[in-house]
Amino acid sequence: MTLSPPFIVSAPGKVIIFGEHAAVFGKPAIAAAVSLRTYLLVTPSDSKDEIILDFPDIGLYQSWKSSELPWDVAEKYQQGKPQPTDELVPEIVSEIAKLLTDLDKTIFYAAASSFLYLYVNLCSRHSEGLRFTVRSTLPIGAGLGSSASISVCLTSALSLLGNHIKPAFLKKDDLTSDNEDSLFIDSWAYMGEKCIHGNPSGIDNAVATHGGAVMFQRMQSSIPSVRTTMRNFPPLKLLLTNTRQPRRTAELVSNVSRLTNEFPKTSSNILDAIEALTREAYNIMIRPFFDEAARNRLRELFQINHGLLIALGVSHPTLERARMLTDEMNVGKTKLTGAGGGGCAITLLNDQVEDEIMKNLKLKYEELGYETYETSLGGKGVGFLPFNNDVSFNPENFKQKTSNEIEISLGAQNDGWKFW
Structure with missing residues (x-):
């Protein structure tokens, strides 16, 4: 059964705690999640044919008609449960670019292209109109993995809406381990990161998805990089x-x-x-x-x-x-x-x-x-917070809250959150 909005998803940022610069020379480095997070609120839009990306922290507000998205191209590559390709599909990227000609800032273009690429791969032309409101308590562009945190939020929300993953069920004190749904989120968030960074390491989206810490080591080009996870590293x-x-x-x-x-x-x-x-x-x-x-x-x-x-x-x-x-x-x-x-x-x-x-x-x-x-x-990775039908939630109020107010009222340390 497809999940209905409103709901919120959230994912942490990251810091590199050991090994920066040495990693460029094939040495291991360790990155860990921080409790500063991105929050994504999903609510219905006023029109069934309208999808909205609202990112007030960077001043981005953009809407598109769902009927104008490149569904024909995307559907050629996705039969059954969508699987990420090795590289971005040039045809889809090209069609999406035609919808972004009015965006005049690199940060706007990167966020919108990543969102639309994930949307056409993980949702369908029959999806209801929705509004995606992004708030980040992470400093943007400070090397703290904010783009990966956003990509993980978008991926988890769109995967829920597309019925590709089950709602999260782990509580904040439960031990976590790799599972089919978290690996699905991680793999598609990496595609979202490719839209933004071209050739990302995959470390930021791994930490944002799974939480804890990751030791990673870039090997020579012919050998895959090594990633070792520490999922339950204590905060x-x-x-x-x-x-x-x-x-x-x-x-x-x-x-x-x-x-x-x-x-x-x-x-x-x-x-x-x-x-x-x-x-x-x-x-x-x-x-x-x-x-x-x-x-x-x-x-x-x-x-x-x-x-x-x-x-x-x-x-x-x-x-x-x-x-x-x-x-x-x-x-x-x-x-x-x-x-x-x-x-x-x-x-x-x-x-x-x-x-x-x-x-x-x-x-x-x-x-x-x-x-x-x-x-x-350290701490948890991507999480999910549903809203009961008897609870009214004002998205404008969510837009106006300060970062501190968001952390107090909606922070992932609060009861009600579940994690993948």
């Missing part, structure tokens, strides 16, 4: 700090490559050291118990990894200020995450940090122009 308190310092990932990666060419022995030792600590972190994170000693060990590995990344030249004064403040106030250990050169820092907080100290730290960051988010590392 840890994390402070995420966005320095708002722009950075160019390509330049940072290029500079590390230059160092490896000019100082091959030194650089090789640094990359080997990053690999060693990443593997040690993995061995800690897969333990069935996660005690104080394990948490302290991870904090030490944060500190070491950051020092090695400084040696590779990918830190920045804004990141060093963030790290020095957490050291001075003794709240935890801080490292850069992602490409570096600005962007975000993550602090694995000590077990007991007084509220007053955290308040003072946030004020100091605010004076520097930084944004801070108290979140957690």
Whole structure:
């Protein structure tokens, strides 16, 4: 039986906690879910032939007539339960592009093309008109996997509407494992990511779908990449700090490559050291118990990894200020995450940090122009929240809520959520 709206789905963002930059050279890296999430509300639209994508956080509001979508082309490739192809289908991409000629921003085009590609593959020409309202409590474009989180939300919602998966049933404290429905969501969310990024690693959508943490390693082109999942990695308190310092990932990666060419022995030792600590972190994170000693060990590995990344030249004064403040106030250990050169820092907080100290730290960051988010590392992946028939839900109210209000009223930590 096809699920009827209204309902909400949600998926987490991610941070890379160990191994960034070394991953480019075939070393393992670890990415983990964060409790900051994207939320997608699905409601009926006013017209049965109208589908609407409403994304107020980036200023996107776009509608299409369902009857004008390239159903004939899409149906040639999908017989029975839809299966993702190795690459995007050029015919479908071309037809969708004709519907997006009025979009004048790259971010709008990427979001709309991903949505329509997933819609024509996972729904049918007979689907009722619907409105898809996206809200993200993740900073957009900060290297935290926001696009994958959105792609996972769209995929899970459209898969439910197309009757390709069953509604989620696991509670927030239940153990999770791979299952047919979560793997289906993951595989199609990857196609949505291809619409946005061209050739994504698949790590962001895997973490957004399954939660927990993933160790991944890019092998030589002829050998498949290795992914090892840590589904039930327990949530840890994390402070995420966005320095708002722009950075160019390509330049940072290029500079590390230059160092490896000019100082091959030194650089090789640094990359080997990053690999060693990443593997040690993995061995800690897969333990069935996660005690104080394990948490302290991870904090030490944060500190070491950051020092090695400084040696590779990918830190920045804004990141060093963030790290020095957490050291001075003794709240935890801080490292850069992602490409570096600005962007975000993550602090694995000590077990007991007084509220007053955290308040003072946030004020100091605010004076520097930084944004801070108290979140957690690990936790659940994509989830589903139905609305009972006797509950009225106002989508405009959902649009107007602040990120904090969304997390309080609808956050995935609340009862009622189920997970795949």
